[in-house]
Amino acid sequence: MAEGCMMALRYGMVFFNLLFWLGGCGILGVGVWLSVTQGNFATLSSSLPSLSAANLLIAVGTIIMVIGCLGCVGAVKESRPLLLTFFILLLLIFFLEILSIMLFFIYQDEIDHYAQRDLKKGLHLFGTEGNVGLTNAWMIVQTDFRCCGVTNHTDWFEVYNATRVPDSCCLEYSDNCGLDNPGTWWTAPCYERVKDWLNENLVALWIFALCTALMQILGLVFSMAMFCQAVKVETFYA
Numbered sequence: 001m002a003e004g005c006m007m008a009l010r011y012g013m014v015f016f017n018l019l020f021w022l023g024g025c026g027i028l029g030v031g032v033w034l035s036v037t038q039g040n041f042a043t044l045s046s047s048l049p050s051l052s053a054a055n056l057l058i059a060v061g062t063i064i065m066v067i068g069c070l071g072c073v074g075a076v077k078e079s080r081p082l083l084l085t086f087f088i089l090l091l092l093i094f095f096l097e098i099l100s101i102m103l104f105f106i107y108q109d110e111i112d113h114y115a116q117r118d119l120k121k122g123l124h125l126f127g128t129e130g131n132v133g134l135t136n137a138w139m140i141v142q143t144d145f146r147c148c149g150v151t152n153h154t155d156w157f158e159v160y161n162a163t164r165v166p167d168s169c170c171l172e173y174s175d176n177c178g179l180d181n182p183g184t185w186w187t188a189p190c191y192e193r194v195k196d197w198l199n200e201n202l203v204a205l206w207i208f209a210l211c212t213a214l215m216q217i218l219g220l221v222f223s224m225a226m227f228c229q230a231v232k233v234e235t236f237y238a
Contacts, residue, residue: 014072146188147186153169
């Protein structure tokens with residue numbers, strides 16, 4: 001009976017961690033692809049220039065792959081140290097995610113203020129040497145979200161020291177259209193436009209978050225159950 005339970009737990013653990021590992025491979029692959037093909041697309045933040053989509057995906061994918069590999073090897077070899085390591089790492093990540101969500105809601109106003117201030121600071125790097133990624137990022141955001149500036153199109157006036165905006169702010173793009181009449185520019189703030197987009201997709205984001213949490217909980221249950229079963233089997237045959 002004990003061996004049957006152990007076998008069922010092993011197969012369940014291997015299957016779960018194989019999916020986990022494959023998911024990590026996929027995320028890592030997308031991150032590497034973005035890094036190679038979209039290397040000039042970086043972050044909008046001037047304080048965190050390395051915080052790009054590609055780097056984030058590479059880091060997350062690598063962590064998931066390592067944890068999934070630990071779980072798989074631990075399940076196949078029935079190694080208690082590996083199973084316990086897998087459990088502790090997954091539990092730590094789970095608590096960090098919960099803590100991050102709590103801090104986000106508690107300090108939402110402060111985060112908003114800091115983000116807007118940092119983004120405005122980043123505007124001054126737009127079009128400068130060595131900041132091609134940030135420049136491309138702003139051009140894409142303003143074009144896709146049909147917005148201009150962080151809180152207002154006048155944010156750009158401080159950057160250029162003139163009444164002008166980047167050409168990506170224009171209702172109809174053309175060279176040097178940012179020098180034309182303000183009536184030909186997008187005026188909606190990009191920060192609010194992005195927040196509105198996130199709010200519109202809030203249900204999908206929560207579904208993704210709940211599915212992620214469910215997978216992590218299942219991983220914790222499987223690993224701890226297998227660890228306890230391994231202890232019982234070892235005690236039984238001792």
